[in-house]
Amino acid sequence: MSISTPERILVTSALPYINGVKHLGNLAGSMLPADVYSRAMRLLGHDVLYICATDEHGTPAELAAAEAGLSVSEYCDAMHAAQAEAGAAFKLSYDYFGRSSSESTQKLTQDFALALEENGFIEERTSKQVYSVADERYLPDRYVEGTCPNCAFESARGDQCDSCGKLLDPIDLIDPYSAVSGSRDVEIRDTNHLYLKQSDMSGRLREWVETHRADWPVLTTSIAMKWLDEGLRDRSITRDLEWGIPVVNGDGNIRDGFDGKVFYVWFDAPIAYIGATQDWAEKTGGDWEQFWRTDKGADETRYVQFMGKDNVAFHTLSFPTSIMGSEQPWKLVDELKAFNWVTWYGGKFSTSQKRGVFMDQAIDIAPSDYWRWHLMANAPEGSDAAFTWEEFQASVNSDLANVLGNFVNRITSYCVKKFDGVVPAGGEVTDAERWIETELTERLPRLISYYETREFRKAMAETRAIWAAGNEYLTQAAPWTHYKTDVDQAAMGVRVGLNLVALFGIIAQPIIPDAAEKILGAMNIPMDRRSWSFGNVADVLDALPHGHSVSAPPVLFSKIEEDDVATWRERFGGGA
RNA sequence: GGUGGGGUAGCUCAGCUGGUUAGAGCGCAGGACUCAUAAUCCUGAGGUCGAGAGUUCAAGUCUCUCUCCCACUACCA
Numbered sequence: 001m002s003i004s005t006p007e008r009i010l011v012t013s014a015l016p017y018i019n020g021v022k023h024l025g026n027l028a029g030s031m032l033p034a035d036v037y038s039r040a041m042r043l044l045g046h047d048v049l050y051i052c053a054t055d056e057h058g059t060p061a062e063l064a065a066a067e068a069g070l071s072v073s074e075y076c077d078a079m080h081a082a083q084a085e086a087g088a089a090f091k092l093s094y095d096y097f098g099r100s101s102s103e104s105t106q107k108l109t110q111d112f113a114l115a116l117e118e119n120g121f122i123e124e125r126t127s128k129q130v131y132s133v134a135d136e137r138y139l140p141d142r143y144v145e146g147t148c149p150n151c152a153f154e155s156a157r158g159d160q161c162d163s164c165g166k167l168l169d170p171i172d173l174i175d176p177y178s179a180v181s182g183s184r185d186v187e188i189r190d191t192n193h194l195y196l197k198q199s200d201m202s203g204r205l206r207e208w209v210e211t212h213r214a215d216w217p218v219l220t221t222s223i224a225m226k227w228l229d230e231g232l233r234d235r236s237i238t239r240d241l242e243w244g245i246p247v248v249n250g251d252g253n254i255r256d257g258f259d260g261k262v263f264y265v266w267f268d269a270p271i272a273y274i275g276a277t278q279d280w281a282e283k284t285g286g287d288w289e290q291f292w293r294t295d296k297g298a299d300e301t302r303y304v305q306f307m308g309k310d311n312v313a314f315h316t317l318s319f320p321t322s323i324m325g326s327e328q329p330w331k332l333v334d335e336l337k338a339f340n341w342v343t344w345y346g347g348k349f350s351t352s353q354k355r356g357v358f359m360d361q362a363i364d365i366a367p368s369d370y371w372r373w374h375l376m377a378n379a380p381e382g383s384d385a386a387f388t389w390e391e392f393q394a395s396v397n398s399d400l401a402n403v404l405g406n407f408v409n410r411i412t413s414y415c416v417k418k419f420d421g422v423v424p425a426g427g428e429v430t431d432a433e434r435w436i437e438t439e440l441t442e443r444l445p446r447l448i449s450y451y452e453t454r455e456f457r458k459a460m461a462e463t464r465a466i467w468a469a470g471n472e473y474l475t476q477a478a479p480w481t482h483y484k485t486d487v488d489q490a491a492m493g494v495r496v497g498l499n500l501v502a503l504f505g506i507i508a509q510p511i512i513p514d515a516a517e518k519i520l521g522a523m524n525i526p527m528d529r530r531s532w533s534f535g536n537v538a539d540v541l542d543a544l545p546h547g548h549s550v551s552a553p554p555v556l557f558s559k560i561e562e563d564d565v566a567t568w569r570e571r572f573g574g575g576a
Numbered sequence: 577g578g579u580g581g582g583g584u585a586g587c588u589c590a591g592c593u594g595g596u597u598a599g600a601g602c603g604c605a606g607g608a609c610u611c612a613u614a615a616u617c618c619u620g621a622g623g624u625c626g627a628g629a630g631u632u633c634a635a636g637u638c639u640c641u642c643u644c645c646c647a648c649u650a651c652c653a
Contacts, residue, residue: 017652057653058652059651060652127651129651138651140652141652142651142652143652157652159652166577193651198650218581219580222581223579223648226578226579226580226649227649229579230579232650235651236651239651264651265653269653309580309647310647310648310653312648313648313649314653340581340646341646343646348646382581382582382589384581384582384645385588385589386587390602394588394601395602397613398602399602401615402613402615402616403616405615406612406616407615408612410612411611411612412612418611457590461589461590465601468617471616472618474612475609475617475618478609480610483611493611555613559613
């Protein structure tokens, strides 16, 4: 049941945008599953590198910084620190949490652009863009508002009218104004930008996506093929902004006419996966090339990306265009896991309407394990998944407190009470032991395979079923009954029960690392006995040395009360 | 509008290339047990699988039409 060949695995999760701490939906759709997967693969003995970073460029960062009265770089420093802290609080086990504003990413981005241009995949073109005189900046479509030419709604956005839903061009808006300042002093100006000629790459992209039809989820391939079928359009990869990566010539000087322009955040963000890996290498002395350069060992690396469905097009088309178009031996993604959204009682998370929970608030309310378990057990894999306080309460109370927590408590405290906290010897194998052995022989390999195929809901359900089987075993073995007449037979039940506690802690590690640590600590399991190399199940059930001392951990999960739910619902606007 | 995903027990969801009485967890009802965080274990009730039509010996599963929800739609990221 242990793995046959250890592999080198690179894991990345979609980069969280720099503006503020992320909400539960962001967490559940990329960072958390990437973390759970990384932890599971490490336990299976693979050599895993999990890289993430903040995505720091773009208009929203500039505007938020201005509003906060900070320079953009100060703002990003503060927000990066806040996100790093939130990630740590959720026990996200990044090997490196970098920044897209790092020097390495800057250099790589410029190098990619130069290589792409040399290979004919970049072209400079002129386009029309709205300029706000009062704000002294060009406005992205979404930041221009005005009256909808279709339905006369007065605050339609330049890209789409919120009232009638029609797609718009900011040039069509009647009476346009800046969404930043409200100023009506806006004009259309010509501006030059670099375009990535994705259209020239569509053949190679289609071929590549086709090779992954079998192993990528439907959600992934269907989105990619849709864009390809519609015909890939060339995409502008620069913006009129101050904050970002400057566009340079091969000599390092600013490209002619590109003062005040920087690369578009979506061009440099995925490159930050590479940049952050270089930064990791710089810091740890690791070898970044074996993860990214196919001529330096990356062919033997498996690269797995995690993201929300909104990011799929960028990861299956745009970024691969950069990689392929560079004609350099960069590593392409092998496996891609995309998630739908976590919704808030079926609706959207909304900061302004106080609907939804952000990572820092969540940690104030409940331990990270609670969130990790609930979000993974209800991961939005097949479709959007609704978060409700009631479901959260049910997950925590039933799965964690009652099934797992109570199991650990009932058997360890009984052992302490009746067997001096020592793993007892003695007893005969009965039907109960044969039953649990059969259960685990079926379930453990299945659990591992769910992790390998990144089917998280199923992995969680299997984990829970294994925990529940422990309770069923105790009911069958009933050591408390045997104790009255046959202490040796009671010892069998207690011993197997204790070994189950250890096993449950071991399989819980990727999901609920804090509780797993408490369990394994109470059971005195040394670090080198916590990995996922199970051998045969009979041995697993008698792994603890007889005479080994254990203790009963304090209550692992306290229950969520009705009052808590009522309070949270009021505070966060659920159930409306 | 276009494209994609989804509509399966009260709730949240599984059901692969069509094949015996449609599954899980929660919730609910009854029973058992008493080591344990009134926990656990067993049993049970509960579904015209969004609607309609078609293909087939056989459809939740394939085809078509309709309907509702969600996302994306390329300068928000």
